[in-house]
Amino acid sequence: MIGTDQETDLVDWQKTERDGTTVYELEYSAPVSEPTGRPRTLFGATSGGTVPAAEQSVQLPDGERIPVTDVTFEAEGTTLRIRLEEPSLLARLRRALPWWTRA
Template identity: 55%
Template structure:
């Protein structure tokens, strides 16, 4: 689950839609850093081995999983805002023509 850990738990969360974009506002019991899921490399570390960056997913409080390269984060103290930007045409073309990249 995004943002949780051994000492950080979710207190409350809300899923809304703003201008056609899905937004999750998640409140934790302590300050949360802005996640850094994107890297400059093709492969990123993950439990069980490496996963192509385009295949990384995040799990939200309602169980929905979103591709990590389609979300934008904004952290403010103990509140994390997760905005699902969706897949751009360029991303879809890249995934189709160059699935390893």
């Protein structure tokens, strides 16, 4: 789950829609910051190793997994907002034609 660790727990969350965009608001027990890198504890593989950027995802509280390339983050105090963005044309092509990007 994004944002949780030994010192920070997820307290509450809600899924809303703003301006036609899905937004998850996650409330934590301590102040949080926007994810900036791709640490293993937040994204992708838990068994070690590197996960290619195209395969990294965020697991949301309702169990849905979203590619990292399709979300933006906004942190304010103990609240983290995750906004689902429309994937770019290039991202959609990479998903539909995975062999196209592997040379």
